Amino acid sequence: MSSSVQNALSLIRNVLMSDSSITDLVLDRIHNTHFYDFDNGTVEYPLIILDNRAGSANYSTASQSFQLNLYVYSMMSLDECFQIYSNVYSALNATRLHAEHISASGYLVETGRPINGFNSESKSYFVMAQYQVYTAG
Numbered sequence: 226m227s228s229s230v231q232n233a234l235s236l237i238r239n240v241l242m243s244d245s246s247i248t249d250l251v252l253d254r255i256h257n258t259h260f261y262d263f264d265n266g267t268v269e270y271p272l273i274i275l276d277n278r279a280g281s282a283n284y285s286t287a288s289q290s291f292q293l294n295l296y297v298y299s300m301m302s303l304d305e306c307f308q309i310y311s312n313v314y315s316a317l318n319a320t321r322l323h324a325e326h327i328s329a330s331g332y333l334v335e336t337g338r339p340i341n342g343f344n345s346e347s348k349s350y351f352v353m354a355q356y357q358v359y360t361a362g
Contacts, residue, residue: 230291231257232329233360234275236322237293241273246312250305259296260347270349271299271309280358288361293333295356298349303341306352310339314354322360331360 234257241247241255254272273296280291295313299305314335323330337355344351 229329230277230280230289232327233289233291233322233331233358234277236324236327236329236331236360237275237317237333237358239324240316240320240322241313244312244316247273247309247316250309250312268347271297271301271305273297273309273313277358288359290357290359292336293356293358294353296351296353298344298347298351300349303350303352306341306350307339310352310354317356322358329360329362331358331362333358 238255238257242253251271251273254269256272256274259274259276260268276294276296278292278294280289297306297309297313299309317333318335319332321330321332333356335354336357339352339354341350341352
């Protein structure tokens with residue numbers, strides 16, 4: 226079976242959703258894409274976005290690696306972003322990725338410490354860290 230980015234993102238989301246120190250703060254607002262319409266009023270904060278970047282797969286398509294930019298957004302403050310990210314880092318860094326209902330498994334490691342800023346379109350604060358994701362299966 227070929228390894229897929231969607232399966233890897235599902236595995237990462239499963240890890241985050243199983244950690245109450247994260248879900249107590251963001252509930253189920255862990256998304257695999259950025260929003261393009263911030264003015265529609267339906268985007269709730271704080272939230273986490275898993276934004277996959279470039280990567281590679283082997284010839285047999287059985288394994289892959291890709292860069293993941295992980296964002297935490299808050300309307301309140303950078304402090305809230307960093308508090309949530311601290312919990313995310315504890316849950317994800319060098320963590321084994323696996324789930325019974327997904328054939329792929331793997332791990333991920335932080336490769337870039339978080340940077341912070343303000344998104345003028347969403348009018349929210351953010352931190353963004355980089356991870357390298359490795360999966361097979």
